[in-house]
Amino acid sequence: MILILKSGATDDQIDHVIERVEALGLQAHLSRGTFRTILGIIGDESKIDAEAIRAIPGVASVVPVLPPYKLASREAHPDFSIVDVGGVKIGGGNLAMIAGPCSVEEEDRMYRIAEQVSAAGANIFRGGAFKPRTSPYAFQGLGEEGLKRLRDAGHAHGMPVVTEVTDPRLVEVVCKYADMLQIGARNMQNFALLNEVGACNHPVLLKRGMSATVNDLLMCAEYILSQGNANVVLCERGIKGFDTATRNLFDVSAVPLVHQLSHLPIIVDPSHATGKPELIPACAMAGIAAGADGVHIEVHDCPEVAKSDGPQALLPEQYAEVASQMKALAELLGKTISPTPEKTA
Amino acid sequence: MILILKSGATDDQIDHVIERVEALGLQAHLSRGTFRTILGIIGDESKIDAEAIRAIPGVASVVPVLPPYKLASREAHPDFSIVDVGGVKIGGGNLAMIAGPCSVEEEDRMYRIAEQVSAAGANIFRGGAFKPRTSPYAFQGLGEEGLKRLRDAGHAHGMPVVTEVTDPRLVEVVCKYADMLQIGARNMQNFALLNEVGACNHPVLLKRGMSATVNDLLMCAEYILSQGNANVVLCERGIKGFDTATRNLFDVSAVPLVHQLSHLPIIVDPSHATGKPELIPACAMAGIAAGADGVHIEVHDCPEVAKSDGPQALLPEQYAEVASQMKALAELLGKTISPTPEKTA
Amino acid sequence: MILILKSGATDDQIDHVIERVEALGLQAHLSRGTFRTILGIIGDESKIDAEAIRAIPGVASVVPVLPPYKLASREAHPDFSIVDVGGVKIGGGNLAMIAGPCSVEEEDRMYRIAEQVSAAGANIFRGGAFKPRTSPYAFQGLGEEGLKRLRDAGHAHGMPVVTEVTDPRLVEVVCKYADMLQIGARNMQNFALLNEVGACNHPVLLKRGMSATVNDLLMCAEYILSQGNANVVLCERGIKGFDTATRNLFDVSAVPLVHQLSHLPIIVDPSHATGKPELIPACAMAGIAAGADGVHIEVHDCPEVAKSDGPQALLPEQYAEVASQMKALAELLGKTISPTPEKTA
Amino acid sequence: MILILKSGATDDQIDHVIERVEALGLQAHLSRGTFRTILGIIGDESKIDAEAIRAIPGVASVVPVLPPYKLASREAHPDFSIVDVGGVKIGGGNLAMIAGPCSVEEEDRMYRIAEQVSAAGANIFRGGAFKPRTSPYAFQGLGEEGLKRLRDAGHAHGMPVVTEVTDPRLVEVVCKYADMLQIGARNMQNFALLNEVGACNHPVLLKRGMSATVNDLLMCAEYILSQGNANVVLCERGIKGFDTATRNLFDVSAVPLVHQLSHLPIIVDPSHATGKPELIPACAMAGIAAGADGVHIEVHDCPEVAKSDGPQALLPEQYAEVASQMKALAELLGKTISPTPEKTA
Structure with missing residues (x-):
């Protein structure tokens, strides 16, 4: 940690800063420049609260x-x-292919879509x-009831299932049915929820918040990891941008x-990132080419009757394509679409 | 609601759209333009889910x-x-002056800061x-324990208190001590929490999320109002921007x-909006001049030992100024700093 | 064009709007809804200035x-x-591979870099x-002098050259040496410059401005096209974002x-989009996978002595990789890296 | 300047960095921390190109x-x-009140609007x-012809005039008629134009670009100042934001x-910042309350026939209010609306 002092910092202020740093068991290395004085802090930075240090009089940044x-x-x-995730590997060259409707809907529709996306190569049902x-x-x-339908349709076709949990009080019931818990973009910094999913051992799909930097996203993963749950998969799903031509701004970098x-x-989620079926395939490919460990795509067999997000759903035949x-791209890059447990066996 | 059809929309598609609209008990008013066909929907728009309509084949937007x-x-x-809020009016020409430390801290410090901000004119303690x-x-x-200290220090100085609630399971206990519940920016779209505070009758201070449009903010207020709680005060506290010179981007408009x-x-919160004590007074004044119904400012008597957000706290004497x-500005504009109940009595 | 009137629009206002529309030789199709009145304008929309219409009293949007x-x-x-571009095709399945240093530098360095990037597969030198x-x-x-060195080094290795023009007074001299003119992001809306390059017949590489929507970018291309120059290639090079982990935000969508x-x-420019050599290869691949018609990458053989943008340059061996x-990806997608004229012959 | 080295930086790399720094006549102050090595650079930082330093192998930031x-x-x-500006002072407690139509239009309209805004208190005509x-x-x-009309209408009412210059070739003719040159937001980083206006001695109104940080804006002012023209006034006119409810995002901070x-x-320009007449007065007041040295507002007496930006124009009577x-606000703050020269005399 480096402290840059204000241009007019007095000797008394400098002494006070050093005192505060040493009281924390660390060393301060003073360097008086031509225009500014700088303090290098030596020792275990994790012991210090950068915020408190920044509030000391005389500290500029x-x-x-x-x-x-x-x-x-x-x-x-x-x-x-x-x-x-229920036998499907994500990471290290193994790709997740997550697909399914936005909302759980009628039982027969769930079975039908599960069958179609599974046949197309999906390995996790959502x-x-x-x-x-x-x-x-x-x-x-x-x-x-929706959790039950999702699990039944997914498992019937050999796919583990992922679904969103939005309330810390619901983590227990969602764990009963789902193989993976999704934390949505709007809840990325819902710390009560992060702590709760951190305390269980289910894999977690943590979506990036719309105004979150990559650093913010990693800090939220840290919340879950610090509770003892190491099974975290991140998801880029578009951030807030100024161009309303797409629903969000897909940050493939x-x-x-x-x-x-x-x-x-x-993994990447081009469905929410773009909100436009005609842009989803290109962005899915871009995600894989950039090294993503999987792709999440919403699929519905009749978007105009979908209970939510119909306009951004791909049809099963579009998903298959x-x-x-x-x-083919995964193969070129030396990666594998993870087989589902049955197919593995 | 107006539907703009795609340039190549077929007659069959147009018929299908009209059928869908009429099935909802509404009328579709067809208008074939030179380049595009448009449908005006007549009837109670609130009955229609715009999203489902947008997913009908042939509909462009x-x-x-x-x-x-x-x-x-x-x-x-x-x-x-x-x-x-506990006798302090917000809105309609009555201004809230909310002040206090970021976190509740030692008991004597809470009393001291409460005394200082009250003397300076604050009418709600945070x-x-x-x-x-x-x-x-x-x-x-x-x-x-923090809730208790906050209430005791505030009430001892005649001020109702506001504090943040972050978890739907905590709404009950927070209501026991606080006069107003704050929903923070990161939880603006935590719908489980919004429903829970909507179900109680406490006044709510709803902060704008960092990537929320004004429309998004009003939709979240609608969640609370639709549960029967009409006591909602909004707060502009800075949104995400590209210039890191300030912590957030203060959207006074x-x-x-x-x-x-x-x-x-x-109301406005220039403390979180700017994160810089030297910019807070100017932005507080800008907020009032733009018509805000109050100003929320963080105050601490020794920022370098503050448990959180020390670098952005004003000193009590800076707050007084x-x-x-x-x-003076409120008077020029014909508005009143709301008196606290004691002062009213 | 559709006009949505204000909820309280009077009959006089409606009549006045219709009168204004008809004076332009167009028809207005009135549709009184439950809550709002709407006017569909029928005829050649390009004759109307949307802005002037929006200023008529009673018009909401x-x-x-x-x-x-x-x-x-x-x-x-x-x-x-x-x-x-000097025999190298861009578009329709033909990919441009533009490479070279940010600034033109010493003569021998220019020859050396040109040789290296050409050997790696570049077909246009920058x-x-x-x-x-x-x-x-x-x-x-x-x-x-820089223009001359660029041309000589590029042409000596069979590559046409592209360079930026920043001032309308310099278009003539840049045309003397360059095979393609680049309009940089900061000048995307420098309309005097757009008109000038539109009046010549040189191919133009038009970079997207940092705060430009895709619609804004296409409007600037329209400036050039409307002057008679049809040889426009667009370039996504990153827009302004809130995450400072990358120089700009690469909008692959x-x-x-x-x-x-x-x-x-x-085409895409991952060098400026990310500003980080370690992210450039992944974003270059993402661009091709998304369908880009080429990739622009800055290459320098000793970044620490580069006259500009050294920290984001790839080394020649990194570029080759x-x-x-x-x-390989282009082949998978059925596309061709355009051969240079010599290689064609 | 402080260099933070990469965690794995070798001794050879460290030596090479020190060598490079010393070759520039500066001293490097080495500080080996627990996890990272840091170099404080002592001497005149302005001699160093931060970019080149950042490209040295082993340097992290x-x-x-x-x-x-x-x-x-x-x-x-x-x-x-x-x-x-032609006898009207801007800065140091003296406020500019710039008003007038977006475009110069018919002669009699220009005289009429000039008369109205002058009567309302404007001191510069635009x-x-x-x-x-x-x-x-x-x-x-x-x-x-427009320059002439603008000057004649403004001067006839005792007001100096400001108008935009968009092309370096036009600086001379604009200087002939205008008392102040405006550089628009889209040209903020048109360096050819900045150099040209820097070389004349006319006051310059430099508008902030839509994706410009405050630091970027000050760097563009530096361009003009470094050419010898010290008469620069900055203008906040809204930056790019994600909420399309306003035309731009007014950054009053x-x-x-x-x-x-x-x-x-x-100064501030709430007309372009919001694009909405109903928000302009509140934002104008916010600007003054935040300490702005003036306010720029577009005024037109018949917005629906305006040649440009009609929908955001205030009517003369709205401007007067x-x-x-x-x-009144300026007086409360101890500031003065600058008198025009005639009124001074």
């Missing part, structure tokens, strides 16, 4: 040298982590039973950036 | 004519609402007992925009 | 039905355009002779979006 | 200690500058003769931030 996350960092864990909707008047999901900073797998292109 | 929120709109409630921190390793608040669209009061400027 | 650009649209030109620098104290480029809206080729990966 | 602008900084010039339009098909301005970092005056409120 604090430059951290280490990232604020530890368990999520590559330095702590140089190899890429592989997360196992669907929302508790929906975070921007309008209180919109469909809020089928609840526990987050993929190599996360791979540089962290050992955790990261992009899935086969992704498979 | 859907233009809503009415705002998606109802209870929060000026049309539903033409007069400005006045929210009463402090966090459950802190949403970006790092799992940072101070997380004093919990119920949200104040007149909310006043145009909604009857709900809106800007408070007196705000009072 | 104007919804355009057609895009504001014409010559740049897919509707005007359904096939993808192919732009020829280098800046007139540099738009954010500091007036930074290196401003070698001027005409702009590639399929431009291909949907326009016939013009679009990503170029070979891009070639 | 470069932290500048001083701002990159010099002439524009408060350190170089501790008192606030006062710029004189109007565009060379218009930067996003569409090549929109009205491009009246050229030299830029006003106190510029006053902290620089001696240059800064907000002008009288701004005057």
Whole structure:
């Protein structure tokens, strides 16, 4: 950690800063420049609260040298982590192909879509039973009955299932049915929820918040990891941008950036990132080419009757087409679409 | 609602769209232009899910004519609402002056700061007992003991108190001590929490999320209002921007925009919006000049030992100075700093 | 074009709007809804200035039905355009591989880098002779001498050359040496410059401005096209974002979006988009996978002595590696790295 | 300047960095921390190109200690500058009230609007003769004839005039008629134009670019100052944001931030910042309350026939109302609306 002092910092202020730093068991290395005085802090930076230091009179700014996350960092864990979701591996060259409708809907529709996406190459089935909707008047999901339908349709076709949990009080029931818990973008910094999913041992799909930097995303993963749950998969799903031509702004560079900073797998979700079926295949391919550990795509067999997000759903036949292109690209890059347990066996 | 069809929409597609619209009990008014066909939907737009309509084949885009929120709109409630927080009025020309430390801290410090901000003109005391921190390793608040200290210090100086609630399971205990519940920016779209505070009758201070449009903010207010709790005060506290010179980007234009669209009061929080003590007074004044119904400022008597957000705290004497400027400005604009109940009596 | 009237629009206001529309030789189709009145405008929308219409009393908003650009649209030109740059084709399945240093530097270095990137597969050589620098104290480029060196080094290795023009007074001299003119991001809306390059017949590489939507970018292309120069290639080079982990925010979704809206080729520039050598290869691959018509990468053989943008340059051997990966990906997608004229012959 | 080295930086790399720094006549102060090595650079930082240093192998990041602008900084010039525009002072407690139509239009209309805004308290008259339009098909301005009309109408009412210059070739003719030259937001980083206006001695109104940080804005002012023209006034006119409810995002915090970092005056332009007449008065007041040195507002007596930007124009009577409120606020703050020369005499 480096402290840059204000140009007019007095000797008394400098002494006081050094005193505060040494009281924390660290050393301060003073360097008086031509225009400014600088203090290098030597010792275990993780012991210091950068914020408190920045509030000391005379301090202009604090430059951290280490990232604020530890368990999520590559330095702590140089190899890429592989997360196992009901037998399907994510990370380290193994790609997740997550597909399914936005919301869980009728039972027969769920079976039909599960069959279609599985045939196309999907290895994890998705669907929302508790929906975070921007309008209180919109469909809020089928609840526990939805969880049951999702699991039954997915497992019947050999696929583990992932579904969103939106409330710390629901973690237990969602764990009963789902193989993987999704934390949605709007809840990325819902710390009560992060702590709760950190305390269970289910794999977690943590979506990047719309105004979150990659550093913010890794700090939220750290919340889960610090509770003892190491099974975290990150997801880039578009951030807030100024061009309303797409629903969000797909930040594909987050993929190599996360791979540089962290050992955790990261997948992409071009459905939410673009909100436009005609852009999804190109962005799915871009994600794989950038090194993503999987792709999450919403699929519905009749988007105009979908309970939510119909306009951004791919039809099963459109999904099949992009899935086969992704498979070819994965092979070119030396990666594998993870087989489902049955297919493994 | 207006539907713009794709340039190549077929007659069959057009018929199908009209059929779908009429099945909802509405009328479709067809208008074939030179280049595009347009359908005006006549009837109660609130019955239709714009999303489902947009997914019908042949539809290029859907233009809503009415705002998606109802209870929060000026049309539903033409007069400005006045929210009463333990006897302090907010809205309709009555200004809230909310001040206090970021986190609740030692008992004597709480009393001291409460005394100082009250003397300077504050009418509501603030402090966090459950802190949403970006790092799992940072101070997380004093919990119920903190709530008690906050209430005791505030009430001892005649001020009702506001504090953040971060978890739906904590709404009950927070209601026991606090006069107003704060929903923080990171939880603006935590719908489980919104529903829970909507179900109680405590006044709510709803902060704008960092990637939320004003429309998004009003939709979240609608969640609370739709549960029966009409005591909602909005807060502009800075949104995500590209210039890191300030912590967030203070969107002062949200104040007149909310006043145009909604009857709900809106205050500003220049502490979180700028993160820089030297910019806070100017932005507080800007907020009042733009018509804000109050100002929220963090105050600490020794920022370098603050448990959180020390670098952005004003000293009590700095607060006193800007408070007196705000009072003069309020008078010029024909507004009143709301008296506390004791002072009223 | 659709006009949505204000909720309280009077009959006199409605009559006045219709009168104004009809005076323009168009028809207004009135539709009185339950809550709002709507006017569909029938006729050639391009005759109307949406802005003037929006200022008529009683008009709440104007919804355009057609895009504001014409010559740049897919509707005007359904096939993808192919732009020829000194014998190298860009677009329609032909990929540009543009490489070279940020600034033109010493003569022998230019020859050396040209040789290296050409051997790696580059087909167009780049280098800046007139540099738009954010500091007036930074290196401003070698001027005409730089243009000469760039051309000589590029042509000696069979590659046409592209260089930036920053001033309308310099278009003539830059045309003397360069095979393609680059308009930089900061000058995307420098309309005097756009008109000047539109009046010559040289191919133009038009970079997206940092705050430009895709629609804004296409409007600037329209400026050039409307002057008679049809040889426009667009370039996504990162837009302004809130995460400072990368220099800009690489918007890869702009590639399929431009291909949907326009016939013009679009390439990507991961060097400026990310500003980080370690992220460039992944983003270059993402661009190709998303359908880009080429990739622009800055290469320098000793970045620490580069006159500009050294920290984001790839070394020649790094470029060779990503170029070979891009070639394999292009083949998978059924595309061709355009051969240079010599290699064609 | 501080160099943070990569965690694995070798001794050879460290030696090479020190060698490079010393070759520039500076000293490097080495500090080996527990996890990272840091180099403090002592000497005149302005001699070093941070970019080149960052490209040296082993360097992870470069932290500048001083701002990159010099002439524009408060350190170089501790008192606030006062710029004189044809006898009207801007800065140091003197407020500019700039008003007039977006484009110069008919002669009698120009006289009429000039008379109205002058009566309301405006002290500088504005109007565009060379218009930067996003569409090549929109009205491009009246050229030299427009300059003449603007000057005649303004001067006839005792007001100096400001108008935009968009092309370095036009600086001479614009100087012939205008008392102040405006550089528009789209041309903020048109360095050829900045150099040209820097070489003349006319006062310059430099508008902040839509994706420009405050630091970027001050660097562009530095361009003009470094050419010898010290008469620069900055203008906050809204930056790019994600909420399309307003045309741009009005960053009022830029006003106190510029006053902290620089001696240059800064005014606000709520017309372009919001694009909505109903929000302009509130934002104008916010600007003054935040300390702005003036306010720029577009006024037209019949917005629906305006040649450009009609929908955001205030009517003369609306301008008169907000002008009288701004005057009262200025008095409260101890500031003066600058008198025009005639009124001074």
